[in-house]
Amino acid sequence: MIVGLILACEALFWIFAAGGLAARYVLRRSRLSSALLVSVPLVDLVLLAVIAVHLALGGTADSSHGLGALYLGFTVAYGSSVVGWLDVRFAHRFAGGPPPTRPPKRGIPAVRREAAAWLRCVAACAVGAGVLGALILLVGDPERTAALQQTFPPLGIVLAIHTVASVWIAAEALLRPGSGAEDGDAVAGGGRR
Numbered sequence: 312m313i314v315g316l317i318l319a320c321e322a323l324f325w326i327f328a329a330g331g332l333a334a335r336y337v338l339r340r341s342r343l344s345s346a347l348l349v350s351v352p353l354v355d356l357v358l359l360a361v362i363a364v365h366l367a368l369g370g371t372a373d374s375s376h377g378l379g380a381l382y383l384g385f386t387v388a389y390g391s392s393v394v395g396w397l398d399v400r401f402a403h404r405f406a407g408g409p410p411p412t413r414p415p416k417r418g419i420p421a422v423r424r425e426a427a428a429w430l431r432c433v434a435a436c437a438v439g440a441g442v443l444g445a446l447i448l449l450v451g452d453p454e455r456t457a458a459l460q461q462t463f464p465p466l467g468i469v470l471a472i473h474t475v476a477s478v479w480i481a482a483e484a485l486l487r488p489g490s491g492a493e494d495g496d497a498v499a500g501g502g503r504r
């Protein structure tokens with residue numbers, strides 16, 4: 312049941328986000344657009360409420376409840392940036408907005424972008440862990456929440472992998488030929504001399 316609800320929430324995320332932007336840029340209906348875009352986080356609240364009520368009424372947590380908590384963490388952390396990414400593309404395609412800019416691949420701007428992505432992952436893991444902890448406290452029975460407690464290690468693994476990848480990408484961005492430091496100093500592996 313919970314996995315089906317998670318899939319429905321993901322589908323509704325895209326329907327409300329794309330529908331809200333289509334209403335704004337294609338139909339020119341700002342109120343409808345606002346209503347649809349406000350519905351995006353409400354979908355997350357419905358998922359959280361269903362999981363919490365199921366557990367509060369005596370349900371035993373399984374891996375799908377933990378997956379729901381992780382899904383909530385990642386949609387809270389990444390949802391607005393995904394909607395922003397879509398917004399730029401809709402504005403360009405349907406409203407004559409500027410074309411989307413390419414992300415920086417070298418230098419300090421690329422490092423800043425990677426740091427922001429890493430911070431989003433930290434936020435996603437923190438929110439997911441917070442939801443897991445709140446559900447465990449709500450139930451108050453370690454036997455019924457054992458599956459939730461087993462969901463914490465994957466959060467650590469995701470964050471560790473993302474940390475290593477972010478450091479790797481940031482180092483490559485600084486060491487890539489032509490990256491140069493903002494102040495004009497030479498950078499190892501290329502840059503001005």
